[in-house]
Amino acid sequence: QVQLVESGGGLVQAGGSLRLSCAASGRTFSRYTMGWFRQALEKEREFVATANWSGGSTYYAYYAHSVKGRFTIYRDNAKNTVYLQMNSLKPEETAVYYCAAARTVRTGRLTDEYDYWGQGTQVTVSS
Numbered sequence: 001q002v003q004l005v006e007s008g009g010g011l012v013q014a015g016g017s018l019r020l021s022c023a024a025s026g027r028t029f030s031r032y033t034m035g036w037f038r039q040a041l042e043k044e045r046e047f048v049a050t051a052n053w054s055g056g057s058t059y060y061a062y063y064a065h066s067v068k069g070r071f072t073i074y075r076d077n078a079k080n081t082v083y084l085q086m087n088s089l090k091p092e093e094t095a096v097y098y099c100a101a102a103r104t105v106r107t108g109r110l111t112d113e114y115d116y117w118g119q120g121t122q123v124t125v126s127s
Contacts, residue, residue: 001026002024002025002029002032002101002116003025003026004022004023004025004099004101004117004118005022005023005024005118005119006022006099006119006120006121007020007021008020008121009096009097009121009122009123010122011126012123012124012125013125013126014089014125014126016089016125017085017086017087017088017089018086018089018123019083019084019085019086020036020084020086020097020099020121020123021081021082021083022036022081022082022099023079023080023081024081024082024101025080026080029101030054030077031054032101032102032103033050033051033052033101033104033105033108034051034052034073034100034101034102035047035048035049035099035100035102035109035114036048036049036050036084036097036098036099036100037097037098037100038093038095038096038097038098039095039096039098039120040094041095045098045111046064047064047108047109047110047111048063048067048071048084048097049061049064049067049073049084050062050073050105050108051073051074051082052105053075061073062109067086070086070087070088070089071084071085071086071087072084073085084097089123090125091126092125093123093125094123094124094125096120096121096122096123097120097121097123098117098118098119098120100115100116100117101116102115102116
């Protein structure tokens with residue numbers, strides 16, 4: 001069982017930055033593929049970023065096209081925490097951001113691939 005708790009959301013002006021945190025419980029946390037998704041009001045939940053660190057420091061990370069180059073997913077093993085650094089934020093990126101964990105994935109981009117979800121953290125980007 002893995003429990004995920006997000007934090008770090010808030011209100012930021014367009015062009016600003018936020019860092020979201022996802023604290024995970026469980027001794028096998030490092031074996032999971034971790035993902036970030038977001039859901040705007042009245043829209044479907046969409047993929048933002050995913051990463052796997054099965055090789056220790058070596059990892060792969062994939063991003064949605066719309067955030068590539070601006071967002072970075074990374075982790076701190078000592079803290080069992082995964083982060084999403086978000087730069088140059090846009091008003092249309094206002095949403096609830098969710099952290100998720102998966103034992104195995106095919107693509108890492110689909111919500112039904114993930115086994116555990118956090119409660120979400122609100123990000124509001126003002127224009």
